[in-house]
Amino acid sequence: xxxxxxxxxxxxxxxxxxxxxxxxxxxxxxxxxxxxxxxxxxxxxxxxxxxxxxxxxxxxxxxxxxxxxxxxxxxxxxxxxxxxxxxxxxxxxxxxxxxxxxxxxxxxxxxxxxxxxxxxxxxxxxxxxxxxxxxxxxxxxxxxxxxxxxxxxxxxxx
Numbered sequence: 836x837x838x839x840x841x842x843x844x845x846x847x848x849x850x851x852x853x854x855x856x857x858x859x860x861x862x863x864x865x866x867x868x869x870x871x872x873x874x875x876x877x878x879x880x881x882x883x884x885x886x887x888x889x890x891x892x893x894x895x896x897x898x899x900x901x902x903x904x905x906x907x908x909x910x911x912x913x914x915x916x917x918x919x920x921x922x923x924x925x926x927x928x929x930x931x932x933x934x935x936x937x938x939x940x941x942x943x944x945x946x947x948x949x950x951x952x953x954x955x956x957x958x959x960x961x962x963x964x965x966x967x968x969x970x971x972x973x974x975x976x977x978x979x980x981x982x983x984x985x986x987x988x989x990x991x992x993x
Contacts, residue, residue: 882935884962884970886910886917890993891972897986900976901925901948908990917942925949933958944976955979965991 891908905924908931910917917940919931926946933942940960947953958976965971969992977985 882938882940882962884964885912886940886962886970887912889970891970891990892993894971894989894991896988899978899982899984900986900988901946901954902988907993921946931958940972943979954981960990 887910889910891910893902893904893906896902901924902921903924906921906926907923908919908921910919910931912918912935915935917931917933917935921929921931925948927949929944929946931942931944933940938961940962941958942960943955943957945953945955956976956978958974960972960974962970962972971992972990974988974990975985976988977983
């Protein structure tokens, strides 16, 4: 078995195939199930980090965000569904609902801030482990209210 640059497995070296077919076409011709399994395994890695009953605080946030290091998030997880409550700093009360998609979270959020405004948005969050074993969430979010601006943030497990 041989692997190409993308990690796909072939039964023979590429040079032993008929000229004119790309490696993907050769893999499909030899073993379509192996090709499909290897492709999905390479592209769609499942998230293995559990967020159930974990607490986070903001480490970094864009200037147009309202979350600060005083905002505490309390996450829960059941299978592929995640939800959280958050408050602190400029946030009086907030909630998140979403799901795990492959290696990241996709969710919607809503909160009421100290100006008594209802704020809403959506977010993609990519979890990873730090060297110390804590979970870090790298987020790309977008307001669905006010100016519809977007930003980035990092949450760290506490």
